[in-house]
Amino acid sequence: MEREELKRYRRQLLHPGFTESHQKKLKSSVVLLAGVGGLGGAVAYGLTAAGVGNIIVVHSGNLTESNLNRQTLMGESALGLSRAKTAAGRIAEFNRFVNVEAHDLAANEKTLEPLAKRADLIIDARHNFPERRALNKVAVEKKVPLLYAAMDAMSAQTALFVPETTGCFECLYPESPPDWDPFGFPVFGAVAHTIGALTALEAIKYLSGFGEVSRSLNVMDFNRYDLRKFRLHRRPDCPVCGQKE
Numbered sequence: 001m002e003r004e005e006l007k008r009y010r011r012q013l014l015h016p017g018f019t020e021s022h023q024k025k026l027k028s029s030v031v032l033l034a035g036v037g038g039l040g041g042a043v044a045y046g047l048t049a050a051g052v053g054n055i056i057v058v059h060s061g062n063l064t065e066s067n068l069n070r071q072t073l074m075g076e077s078a079l080g081l082s083r084a085k086t087a088a089g090r091i092a093e094f095n096r097f098v099n100v101e102a103h104d105l106a107a108n109e110k111t112l113e114p115l116a117k118r119a120d121l122i123i124d125a126r127h128n129f130p131e132r133r134a135l136n137k138v139a140v141e142k143k144v145p146l147l148y149a150a151m152d153a154m155s156a157q158t159a160l161f162v163p164e165t166t167g168c169f170e171c172l173y174p175e176s177p178p179d180w181d182p183f184g185f186p187v188f189g190a191v192a193h194t195i196g197a198l199t200a201l202e203a204i205k206y207l208s209g210f211g212e213v214s215r216s217l218n219v220m221d222f223n224r225y226d227l228r229k230f231r232l233h234r235r236p237d238c239p240v241c242g243q244k245e
């Protein structure tokens with residue numbers, strides 16, 4: 001890495017144990033980030049600031065005014081514009097050492113497959129179960145770890161699913177809640193950003209090899225400032241990651 005680039009990361013290189021070699025690993029990493037809403041936008045900021053070198057953004061649709069209570073990656077000047085493309089523009093402007101590509105697409109198996117096979121890590125910052133299941137399926141098939149982040153009102157969860165090691169998203173949630181409305185759940189931007197920042201930090205640790213990555217299902221309740229950790233179980237009969245005949 002050039003001296004000029006390393007200078008940018010001087011303050012994170014002060015962490016005892018975080019070396020130039022960790023920084024190089026971040027630079028060479030490829031992250032597929034599905035979702036750049038309030039949560040995913042905060043993930044994008046964390047990754048970009050830290051120097052994760054290659055970010056593939058997948059998000060369909062354009063920015064609306066009602067997104068702005070949680071969206072800090074883009075503002076009023078982007079109303080009506082593609083969220084994926086605006087996010088990519090902001091990432092590129094923020095850190096010239098980061099390569100970013102934008103895909104204004106819904107996340108499904110067909111759209112994700114060619115992108116996932118290039119990724120070292122997939123981050124699930126979507127808000128609906130069909131896209132989460134597609135991300136999980138592709139991650140298991142391509143053997144790419146999936147970092148899952150979700151929120152609903154004042155509660156949130158994160159987990160890292162590692163193919164052939166931990167269970168997968170399907171093991172954890174074999175059924176979707178019947179009444180789940182992907183556009184109807186309450187969101188404070190501050191909750192989305194908190195989870196986004198925690199997710200970015202887990203990604204940075206996983207990709208660089210620095211620190212200890214959480215292997216739990218982490219469940220947070222922000223009403224009470226409470227964090228609980230649960231063991232992730234692998235279901236042998238899971239239709240996605242279970243033993244195949």
Ligand SMILES: [Zn+2]
Nearest residue numbers: 168171238241
């Ligand atoms: Zn599974």
